[in-house]
Amino acid sequence: MINCNIPDHETDVEFLCTNEYCKDFRIFCFKCLQNEKHSTHIRDVQKIKDYGREQINRNDEDLVLELEKMIDHINQIFFTLKEELKCGNQISEEELNGLNLIQLNDLICSKIKFRKEKQYLIQTIQKNADSLIETIYTGLNEFSQIQFDCPGKKVKQEMKTQKFDMINSIQDEQINSFIFNQDASILVGGYESSKIQVFQFKKGEIKLIQQLNLHKKSIYCQYFMKKTNEFLSGSCDKSISICYQNNNQKWDLKQRLEGHQGGINCIVMNNDEDLLITSSDDMLIKFWRKENEQWECQQTIGGHSSFVSCISLNETGNQLVSCSKDNQLLIHQYDQIQKMWILGQTIRIKQWGRRLCFINDIMIAFQPEKKEQMHIYHLDNVEQLFIKSQEILVGVGSERKKNRSCFWFFPQQYVQSKQIILNKNGCCVNLIKKDQNNDFVTIQSIDFQTKAIFGRMTDDGEYLITWDDRSGSIQIRQYIE
Template sequence: MNQNCNIPDHETDVEFLCTNEQCKDFRVFCFKCLQNEKHNTHIKDVQKIKDFGRQQINKSDEDLIFDLEKMIDHIYQLFFTLKEELKFGCQISEEELNGLNLNQLNDLLCSKIKFRKEKQSLISMISKSAEYMIETIYTGLNEFSQQQFDRPVKKVKQEMKTLKYELIDTIQDEQINSFAFNQDASLMVGGYESSKIQVFEFKKGQLKMIQQLNFHKKSIYCQYFMKKSDGFLSGSCDKTISICYLNDNQKWDIKQRLEGHQGGINCLLMNRNEDLLISSSDDMLIKFWIKDNDLWECSQTIGGHSSFVSSISLNTTENQLVSCSKDSQILIHQYDQEQKMWMVFQIIKIKQWGRRLCFINDQILVFQPEKREQMHIYQLDSIDKYFVKTKEVIVGVGSERKKNRGCFWFFPQQYVQQKQIVLNKNGCCVNLIKKVENDEFATIQSIDFQTKVIFGRMTDDGEYLITWDDRSGSIQIRKYVD
C-alpha cells in the first residue's frame, strides 16, 4: 500500500493493520510503529495489509455459521414433522368409520372441527413469527451491507437501478424447451417438447413463424445457431443431433443426422471457427465432432462423470471445457496440443450439484448450485493454474407452491460479453447479473416466474431476452432498457 505512515518522522509506507477490538491506537501503521512497541500487547491481532483482503474465515465465525446451520436444520425438521401431522391428523379409514356408532361419530366430528380451528390458529402464529424472523434477517443484512466499504458491487447497484429488461410482448404457445438466435438476431429457432422445430423471423422484438420442421421423433432439448453460416443444430431426447441448413429454395432442410450418444442430448456448442462441435448427454459422455469433407464425424468421446452431464462451456481461448453433472463434480477438460486430445485437467468436488455453469473468460467461471440462493464464482489461481472458488453472489430463487420440486432442465447459463451480463436461471427466477470492475458481480434484476419450468435465451448482443414458462403458457419477450 503506497501511503506514508501518519506519524511525520517515520516517512515510510504503512504495511500493517490491527484488528483488536480494544485497541485505541491508529489501526493502520508502518514497521517503525511496530518497533516502537505499539500494539505490542495484542500482537496476535496484527497482520499485513496485503493479507487482509484474502483473510480466511476465523474459528469464531465458523462456530457461528455452524450454530446457524444447526438452527436451520432443526427448524426444517420441526416444520417437516408439523406438515406431516397437519396432513394426516384425524385421518380415519373407511372401515373404521363404518364401525363407529352415532356418539363416536359425533365426537369425531367435534374433534375434527376443533383440530381445524387449532390448525388455523397455529399456522397464523407461525406465519407471524416467520415474518418477524424474515424482517430480522433483512435488517441484519442491511446493517452488514452498510458497514462494507464502498466496493464496485455497491456502486453498480446504486447506479443501475433503472437498468432492466422490460416485457414488450407475450405470445401463447405450447412448451418450448430451447431457443437459439443467429448472429444478427434476425432469425430464431424454437425446439418444442412435442419434437417439432419452428423457425421465426425476429424483428424489433416481434416474432413471425416462417417454417415448421419435423426432423426428430422426440422432444428437442437444446439448439445452437451457427454464426459463420446459415445453419443450426438441434439435440433431442431421441439421442440424435440434426444439422440443418438453408437450401437453394431458401427453405430449411436437414443435411446430416449425428448418432452415437446413448441418451438424450442435453447440450450443444461450437468453437468460433465452427469446425468443432461438442455435445453432452444423459449417457454421461461428452463427444467431440469435427468436419471431414463437409460432413461431421466423432473424433473423441470422454467420460469422467457418473451421472448425466447437465452443462458444458468453452473458455475464451477454447483450450478448456468445463462440465457439471448430478454426480457433484465440476470437471475441467484441457486440450493437449501434443496428443491432439481432450483430457481431464481438474476435478472440483462440490457439496451441492447444479445444472448450469459457464466460462466468463479464461480466468473466471460461474456455477449455479441446485436450490441455492448464491451463484458461485471460481477463479484461476495464478500460481498453480487450478480453479478455486473465491466468492458467492446473491441471486433470486423465486417462489412456487410445489416447494419440494427441484429446479428444471435446460435453459443454459449464458454470458453476454457486449453487456457483460450473466443470464442465470435459478429455481423460479431468471437472474441478470452484471460483471463490473475488479471481477465483481452484482445481481441487477431477478424475474420471478413463480414456476420452475422456464426456458430461455438472450440475443448475442443482450438486447432481448426470450422465455417460455408453463405458468403463463406463453413466449415472453423482454427488451433491455437503460
C-alpha cells in the same frame, strides 16, 4: 454455512479476523488456522458465531456514541467562548465615569488589543472549521462510495438504471430451447412436442416462417452457427440434426449425428466452428470434427458417474468444463501434442448444479441446485488450477411446490457486449453484471413463480426471450438503460 474458499479444505468456515493490517482472507476454516494463517495476530481471531450481527451493530453504536461525545464537548467549548466574547473587558457607565485620563487611555488600548485578538481567534477557528468541514464531507463521500460498493446498495442503484422490460407476449405450447442467429433476425424454437419452428424476429415481434419435424422426441438444446447459416438441434431421441437453408430459402436437414446412448443435453462449438462438442444423459461427452463436409466423432470422454447436465468451452477453445449430478466439475484440456482432450482438474462440490459457463479463459460461473448463491471460480496463476473465489447472491423466486427441483434446459449464458450473465435459478431469471474489477452484482431478478422456465438472450444482449408454464406464453423483454 459456507465452504472455505480453498478447495482442498472442503470444510465450512467458522473463524474471522478483525486485524486491520491482515492481508489474508478474513473468513476461514479450522484447517487455515492449523496452517498458521493469522498466527501473528491470533488475538484478533474470533469465531463467527461469537461475532455476529450484534457485534457489528455494537461497534457502529460505539462509534456513534464517541462522535456524540465529541460534538457535546465542542458545543460546551463554543458556548464558553461565546460568553467570554460577549462579556470580556466590559465596564459599567459608573466605573467608566470614575476613570482618569491615563486609566481611560489604558482601557481603550486594551479594548483595541482584545478586539484584534478576537478577530485573530475567530479567523483561526474559521480556518480550522473549514478544514474540519472538508474532512467531514470527504469522509461522507467515501462512506457513500463504500456503501455503493456493498452488494445490497449496489443492486438497488443498478436496478434503477439497468433492466429488461417486457414488450411482447405470445401464447404458445412448451418450448424447451431458443436460439438466435448472429444478427438476431432469425429465432428458432425447439418444442417439447419435438417440432422445430423458425421465426422471423424484428424489434421484439416474431413471425412464423417454417415448421420442421426432424425428431421423434422432445428438443433439449440447440446451437446457431455464426460463420454459416446453419443450426443444430439435440433431442431426447439421442440424435443431433444439422439444418441448412437451401436455394429456395427453406430450412432442410443436412446431416443427422448419432452415437450417444441418451438424450442430448448440451451443444457447444469453438469460435472457428470446426469443433462440435455434445453431452448426454449417457454420462459421455463427444468431440466432432468436420471432414469432407461431414461431421464425424473423433473422441469420446467419460469421467462423470451421472448424466452430464452442462458443458462450456472457454474463449480460447482449449478448455472444457462440465458438471453433473455426481457432485463434480471436470475441466478437460486440449493437448496439442497428443491431439486429444485429457482431464486436467476435478473439482469436488457439495451441491451439484445444472448450469455453468466460462466467462473468459480464467473465470467460470457455476450455479448449484437450490442455492441462493452463484459460485465464481478463478484460475490461480501459480497452481494453474481453478479455485472458488466468490459467491454472488442471486434470486431463487417463489413457488407453491417448495420441494420441486429446478427445471432442465435454459443454459447459463455470458453476453460479452453487455458483460451480463443470464442465470436461471429456481423460479428466477437473474441478470448479473460484471464490472471492470471482476466484481459481480445481480441487477435484476425476474420471478416467474414457476421453475419451468426456458429462455435465451440475443448475442448483443438487447433482447431476452422466455417461455414458462405459468403464463403459457413466449415473453420478450428488451434491455433498458
